[in-house]
Amino acid sequence: MNLFLLLDEAVMGYKYVFGPVFSGRLGRSLGLDLLGSRICSMDCVYCEVGKTDVLTCERKAYVPAADILRELERWKGEGHELPDVITLGGLGEPTLNSEMPEIVRGVKTLFPSMDVAVLTNSVTLTDPEVRKELLEVDVVLPSMDSLIASEFRAINRPCRGVEPQAVAKALIEFRKEFKGKIFLEVLLSRGYNDSDENLAEMKAFCTELGPDRIDVVTLSRPGTLDKAGPVDSGTLGRWKKALDAAPSKNRDCGPETGVKDRSGTDNSAHVLGEVSDAFDRIQASLMRRPQTAQQLSGALGIPLCEVERAIGELEKCGRLHIRQTGDDLYYDCRLDVDS
Numbered sequence: 536m537n538l539f540l541l542l543d544e545a546v547m548g549y550k551y552v553f554g555p556v557f558s559g560r561l562g563r564s565l566g567l568d569l570l571g572s573r574i575c576s577m578d579c580v581y582c583e584v585g586k587t588d589v590l591t592c593e594r595k596a597y598v599p600a601a602d603i604l605r606e607l608e609r610w611k612g613e614g615h616e617l618p619d620v621i622t623l624g625g626l627g628e629p630t631l632n633s634e635m636p637e638i639v640r641g642v643k644t645l646f647p648s649m650d651v652a653v654l655t656n657s658v659t660l661t662d663p664e665v666r667k668e669l670l671e672v673d674v675v676l677p678s679m680d681s682l683i684a685s686e687f688r689a690i691n692r693p694c695r696g697v698e699p700q701a702v703a704k705a706l707i708e709f710r711k712e713f714k715g716k717i718f719l720e721v722l723l724s725r726g727y728n729d730s731d732e733n734l735a736e737m738k739a740f741c742t743e744l745g746p747d748r749i750d751v752v753t754l755s756r757p758g759t760l761d762k763a764g765p766v767d768s769g770t771l772g773r774w775k776k777a778l779d780a781a782p783s784k785n786r787d788c789g790p791e792t793g794v795k796d797r798s799g800t801d802n803s804a805h806v807l808g809e810v811s812d813a814f815d816r817i818q819a820s821l822m823r824r825p826q827t828a829q830q831l832s833g834a835l836g837i838p839l840c841e842v843e844r845a846i847g848e849l850e851k852c853g854r855l856h857i858r859q860t861g862d863d864l865y866y867d868c869r870l871d872v873d874s
């Protein structure tokens with residue numbers, strides 16, 4: 536463990552619980568980090584948590600369920616405003632944690648009425664055991680960026696031997712048994728996976744899969760590789776329309792319907808009392824991913840002026856990386872980020 540993580544633990548008090556952060560798909564989401572470090576079955580060029588340190592498909596108890604649940608119980612005991620959902624994710628691929636079933640059961644015991652969501656790059660779903668474990672959650676958010684093997688390798692840089700068609704087939708198998716919601720995400724990066732060939736394949740795949748929602752997005756935050764850039768709005772619109780138009784076997788409403796649009800939620804009404812608490816939460820959130828001041832304010836329910844003051848303090852301490860993307864300034868307290 537490096538010094539900064541020790542500092543994180545000592546100052547913020549949490550290693551595996553973070554947020555809440557605002558998610559356009561889920562609302563206010565309290566995150567659980569199931570890996571504790573950058574362990575993933577992919578090393579995507581656009582990854583917002585940075586370069587994967589351990590590229591693996593091996594499942595292990597990277598963080599024991601008991602450690603995560605102990606923190607979550609403490610968080611609950613502190614009387615915070617409840618989020619909309621608890622999301623298993625973090626610094627890598629959460630389904631690689633072999634104690635995921637215990638974690639899901641523990642979360643549901645602590646928060647019986649709350650939805651549990653899992654972010655996944657979909658690779659482990661080729662394992663029937665993982666598919667079985669995921670049947671216990673409420674929302675699965677898989678990503679699938681390309682069904683063209685060469686593009687898949689270039690943008691996602693997966694473990695050796697992972698093939699996109701096998702992953703797609705596994706997702707379709709999962710859909711047949713899973714009673715919860717599937718929110719599919721397709722991230723487009725210019726020159727990597729925005730080909731017409733991929734669009735045709737993805738359209739057929741979405742028709743077969745029938746997710747409850749499809750989000751076609753492009754890079755809005757700095758990724759691992761500088762050369763990985765966003766697609767233009769015309770391309771994004773064309774893809775959204777094409778995948779939106781895909782007739783579905785399972786979807787009973789359009790990709791964006793049936794899910795509340797939570798942009799501009801009532802987070803502003805939630806005002807935190809303690810400035811130091813606000814500072815810690817802002818710093819903890821920026822250690823997970825880059826965000827603008829407005830995003831932090833919306834996600835954490837902290838007034839913008841408070842966020843800007845904390846950002847000023849972090850900058851003075853030399854803990855902040857700042858990057859401009861378009862008109863937006865992104866702040867970032869992660870380790871090993873190129874300034």
Ligand code: SF4
Pocket residue numbers: 575576577578579581582583584587626627628656
């Ligand atoms: S974006 Fe997700 S799947 Fe890709 S490297 Fe980062 S954590 Fe892994």
